[in-house]
Amino acid sequence: MNRNTIARRGLAFCLLSSVFCLLPIANAGDWPQFRGPGGAGVSDDTGLPTTWDVKAGTNVRWQADLPARGVSCPVVAKGKVYVTCCGGYRQDRLHVLCFDAATGKRLWERQFTATGSTNSHPKTSMAGPTPVTDGERVFALFGTGDVAALDSDGNLLWYRALVRDYPTITNQVGMAASPVLWKDVLLLPLENAGDQSFALALDATTGKNRWKAERKRDINWVTPLLRPLGDGAEVLFQSSNELTAYDVLTGEKRWAYKAAGLGTVPMPVALDGLMLATGGESAALRLPSQNGEPEAVWTTNKLRSGYTTPTCYRKRVYAVNATFLNCVGAEDGKPAGAPIRLRGTFWASPVAGDGKIYVANEEGTVFVVKVGDKPELVATNPIGEEVIATPAIADGALFLRTKEHLYCIALKK
């Protein structure tokens, strides 16, 4: 390789790195979608708690009752927390709730009646997809194919009953992939086993279709990932056999990475300049700036993460698998430190902030791991309630959604 080639590749790497560095940036302190800013699972907030006790109220700023169960995650923007729930004997009551992030006061609640099938595996819920917000509006997708757009005061902006337009889009296990928002484009993952399997982009202002892209006909729970590129962006959808990029404005297919055994639950993860296609054999890809072929830089089977998505934090990638938190270097995929033994069943993805990784298990225990050269388990916080939703980090606090409650965990000011 000559020096010019090295220089060009170095420049390209720097440019790509700068692009990916832009990914997690939204309003500082907000957590606007599934896994937070840019879907990275990382917050820039500091002063986050390490220990708390919900029974004693230690480091619990507030707790609020939820009207029904759900496995979607709370999202936070401009001082408001939005949560979805699903209840009723037939699981056909769909709730969107808004709380004051500072006090936990319930500000408003809107309910909708499910228009699609409510059948699902008991572990999940029709309130499976996490809502997405830009602070002015919140968009709630449910496993029933119902989508509601509300402003931050609870006024209905628009509503769609997608099964009325596309009758076979729901699945009988429970659709749970979350929508993402790029400026005024709302992107919905509707990949399923029926004869209408597609990605759908809606005009966020009107709820009308912008574009549809046919997807593999198979059940899928992967939340798409946005990849900003200059003034535009690509949106990445992952199926079991392909990671595919589309132009976010037009739906034009840009590139695809084909591989067997990619995950149908964990979402892709932006690394420092690379993109991780997750699955049994995760692959860190160097992506083309325009049309072209992605190039696998490294692969590993150490990031198998079951139902959870790995998190890249401070140049390392952390993945929870069965009872271990594994860690590899983001640049080379090589193991970085001994696996940390945890306990329980994990549905919630690890999230990171303030030098710590938070991992919640289904049994309701949140493990706190201090990152560094030698990551170390520093706290185990039992809550005593089912936790399936990935926690949110915003406004210097951890927002935990359990089966029946929403907790705001924060150090006393």
Next chain:
Amino acid sequence: MPKGQIGRLTGALLLALAAAPYIVAADAGPLVARIKEVGSEGAGNVEAAKAWRDLVALGPDALPAILTGFDGADDRSANWLRAAVDAVAEREVSAGRRLPAEKLEAFIHETKHAPAARRLAYEWLTRTDRTTPDRLLPGMLNDPSVELRRDAVAVVLKEAHEKLDKMDKDGAKAAFKKALSGARDPDQVEAIAKALKGLGESVDVAAHFGFVRTWQLIGPFDSTGGKGHAAIFEPEKHVDLAAVLSGKGGKEVRWTAYTTEDAYGNVDLNKAIGKHMGAAGYAYAVVDSPAERVIEVRASTKNAVKVFVNGKLVFAKEEYHHGKYLDQHVARVTLNRGRNTLLLKVCQNEQKDSWAQEWEFQVRLCDAVGGAVPFTIVKEGK
């Protein structure tokens, strides 16, 4: 100001206040109508959003008109209206103001209105008046709203258990039977059936739900690679119960009568036809309906399925082994008075997983709230 003028002004003010609800109702009508015009793929959303804001601004006097708007609304526009009711009512209750309770209660009593709207009115009334359930539920055992009916059944069930606790077996038995007459949800029906069994009474659960238990079955036909779902085999063209057809691999297949003893009408094709993978099977029944009636055919299966009523395809779903649930697939159809035919095609794929071996289905015929409709199985000879 002269006394006469004060009197006239006061009179005008009182008149305006008295007329306000009627003026609001008149304003609400066109706004509700605009919302009900929302169509497919977001058509009408922009106009509906503006109408929604204007409707909510009308305040609590508009609630009866919004609730009435549910009548004839599809479930898409009903959700717009539902959000408007919640927004208005929430704002009033949060501000400590009263809702128009008398009008809400009158609306609930009018069973001609949409069940979802009546339930919504009931819930808001209950939030502001905790005596509402005790006052209204006893008269709702056979309500068109499945939710109101469910709560009413729960009240009677509680009474039945209280009688049982007091060793009043005859009273308890009567109360359980009364609860059963309104019960449509499996958990309540099962609880009642169990209690009645303990009191020496048996309940035919399958008949209560309207399951079809007797079928003519034929198969397997070839569904290798999943092709059977789209393929049109002979039973979809014409049913001749005496015919000998060419099945999977050229093997001769015949129609066979089969009656399931399962309490929920489940037909296990692995037992009835035989264990096959990559196979399609058909189930056929002729039912006699005493009257022409709109009914719901509710089918459940882990397999790909097509449902035909009187020769017309009314439901299809090509999905395998993602769970089986009661009332999983619903098709609204009109039964003729007299003879009607039901035909199901149930396809099994070729998955080898232990959890992907079931090849089975269940079907029931019921009304919109899940109550069995009257029908008899007609035996037609070969």
